[in-house]
Amino acid sequence: MLRTLHIRDFVIVEQTEIHFGPGFTVFSGETGAGKSILVDALALALGERGDASMLREGATRADITAVFDTPKALHAWLEEREIDADTELSLRRVIDAQGRSRAYINGTPATVAQLRELGDSLVDIHGQHAHQSLMRPDAQRDLLDAHGGHGELRHAIGQAWKQWRALARQLESAEKDAESLTAERDRLQWQVDELDQLALGPDEWESLQSEHTRLSHAQSLLDGATQILDALDGEGDSAHHRVTQANQRIQQMLRHDPGLQGVYDELESARIAITEAVSDLNNYVSRVDLDPQRLGTVETRLSLVFETARKFRTEPDALCELRETLHAQLAALQAAGDIDALRAQAQAAQAQYDVAAAKLTAARRKTAKDLGKLVTQAMQTLAMQGGKFEPTLAPSAPSAHGNEQVEFLVAGHAGTTPRSLAKVASGGELSRISLALSVIASRAARVPTLIFDEVDSGVGGAVAEVVGKLLRELGERHQVLCVTHLPQVAACGNNQFLVSKAESRGTTRSSIEELGAQARVEEIARMLGGIKLTATTREHAREMLQGVGQAPA
Template sequence: MLRTLHIRDFVIVEQTEIHFGPGFTVFSGETGAGKSILVDALALALGERGDASMLREGAARADITAVFDTPKALHAWLEEREIDADAELSLRRVIDAQGRSRAYINGTPATVAQLRELGDSLVDIHGQHAHQSLMRPDAQRDLLDAHGGHGELRHAVGQAWKQWRALARQLESAEKDAESLATERDRLQWQVDELDQLALGPDEWESLQSEHTRLSHAQSLLEGATRILEALDGEGDSAHHRLAQADNQIQHMLRRDPELRGVYEELESARIAITEAVSDLNNYVSRVELDPQRLDTVEIRLSLVFETARKFRVDPDALCELRETLHAQLSALQAAGDVEALRAQALAAQAQYDAAAAKLTAARRKTAKDLGKLVTQAMQTLAMQGGKFEPVLGASAPSAHGNEQVEFLVAGHAGTTPRPLAKVASGGELSRISLALSVIASRAARVPTLIFDEVDSGVGGAVAEVVGKLLRELGERHQVLCVTHLPQVAACANNQFLVSKAESRGTTRSSIEELDAQARVEEIARMLGGIKLTATTREHAREMLQGFER
């Protein structure tokens, strides 16, 4: 639940810190004192949009911090984003005079979107104009789904719709472009067939070039190798013969001068090197063949590869990669152009959507009966005896929201036929029905803190007391905060704060204080009788507070 709200330089609030407890808490005060400013400040800390107009006159920045108990369900969310998951969860929002915004979660810089995401799990705010949203069909559908807990079913329907429509658009495109796709497919098939027929290996081009060079110069290579062999180890005055003579001579000289050992070793190394070179050349000569037939074969292959490369306007060594690319393009085109396969996939996706939508429809019908019963019961206690509330599901074209539209019908009195809410409900009736819906929907809410900002407008007298009791009952399961101008509602609260404003040196300031038992009597008496308080209004206030434990 919400523990603390610290506000500095926000609208007409200079600085205040409010500590909250469990149960039902109300904020009261004169009109314009700034009661709803508290709700606006908390909404800002929860990620609502803000700008420089929210700053107190002359202030450099507005700074708002809301501290909550950390729900266990949010620990994983915080750890995933490397934010400390402490026992308390601090959400801070700062807006400067230029309208720039900064956000922090437990002291760690965060985005406004992250504040908003956390806020959805912490607080549910019912604004003073919430009844106006009931006019919209989408709001009525959302409220019904929220009451029934249809979140997972709605998500499944939305995903199935998205998949179905994507395949349907792909099928439509394939059917429309079938002729052009067939032409492109034939072109690619011809190119792939020609490259497959060539069947050039990954390193074949380089190997062919090397082999062609060797075969085309075989005669000159053989003659050159033979001449080198003759020079190195031929009969007569060869290099090997001269080194042998030099070797014999140096050995005789070594007996007389050991310092020639280095020269001897160098000559010996040269002799060994020549011997190895002669051996390698003999092996080379034995391998070199004069093979005109193989040369013709290689030249034909080279010519074919070169001609194909020229036709496709690429280098010969790029033909293998081109072949793989064209194969991939052809496969993709064949898949895209397979109208029957796409039609089967689209039908399967439609069946999946129909199944998901049918489950959502069944759940909505069940929830509509339950919600209608609960709101109808609440209407009897809210000065609408004999009235009836009936959510109706009407068939609609398939969409991401399902196969039906939701419409709230209401009969304000006994004997009248339920008609659309927007057409028959008066302002007061609409406000009361909105409040009943808010309270009933909030009973199933998973968020720990519920805020009602003057949603009790348009009611009074005994009905106001019923409203207060409803909110107090709700406070037994949630932390409930309510901005109200009704003494009957305020008297039902566990805790009460007074919001007041004062002018000092030409500047208006708003202040907030928690009321003790005696101060509550004074405030509720003011709410009952206006500025001038009498013993009668004070006694009436005490009577209203009797029976409710603080």
């Protein structure tokens, strides 16, 4: 859950640090005091878009840090990105006066997208204008799927749709461009055949060049080796003969002066080296091949390789790689041009999509009944007695979202036929239905923290008390934070913060403080009675708190 929110130089907040606990926490205060600013600041730390207009007047940067307990499910995500996975998860966002944004996760630089990805697993925010988005069909579909936990099914159908449409487009293109594909395939086939016929091996070009050089200079190599052999160990005054004589003479001198041992060793080494060189040269001479026929064969092969390289406008040593590339292009073109195979693949992908769509449709039908029943029950307690809520599924053209369009129908009173939510619900009814949907959908939410930003607008009296109890009940399973202007809702909170603003030296600043028991009585009395507080409003506030077990000491 959310532990701490630190805000500095954000809108009209100079600096504040709020510590949160479990249960249902409310934020109240005068209109314009900055209650929703807290939600906006948290949203920024969770990856929402931000710009320089969010900075407090005269500040050089806005700095928001939100600290959460680290869910075990996120440890692998953090380790994968080499971010320390501690017991606390710190999300920080900094925006400077030029609108540049920086993000950090546990002190490690991160992207805004990564903040947003984490935020989806930590917090669910229901904004004060949620009922307006409820008019959109896509929002109704998303809410139904969220309530039913259809995330995996939606992912599966999205992937199946993507694969089906890609193959369908490929098939359409192949059918449309069949003639040009055939011409291109024939061209590639000719090139591949030419290179296959040449069949140049990976290292053959270098080997041919080396062999040609050796064969074309075989006679001069043989003559040179023979001359060297004669100089080293030929008849007469050869190097080997001279060194051997010198060695023998030194050996005789050693009898009279052992200090010549080093010279003897060096001459002996020279004699041995000459002997080995002579042996190696004899072996070389025996291997030198005077083979004009082989030389002609090599020259013919080199000429063919040169001619092929010129034809393909490349270097001879690049022909092997070119051959592999053209083979791959031809294979891809043949696959694309195989219309029957493509058609079969597209049909198989469509069948896979149909299976995924059928599973999602079945799950949505079941969820629609459950959601309709729950919201209808909630409507009875929200001043809509006899009302009815019906999520319906209307068949539609296949899409990445399934084979049906989700539409919410509502009957505000008994005896009326449910009709489209956008057409029949009044502003107050729409707000109450939206609130009921938000609370019911949040019961199944997997995120630990739920935030409601003035979603109770448009309700009052006994209905407001029901709303407060609904949120308090939700706070038993989640951490619930709620910005409200209704005393009935505020009284149901386990904790309450007061947001206020003051003007100093021409600058407006917002501040926030946690209220004790007696201060809560004063704040709820203000919410009940306005500017002038009386003993009656204070007593009424005290009774409201006592009604939910929050009486001051």
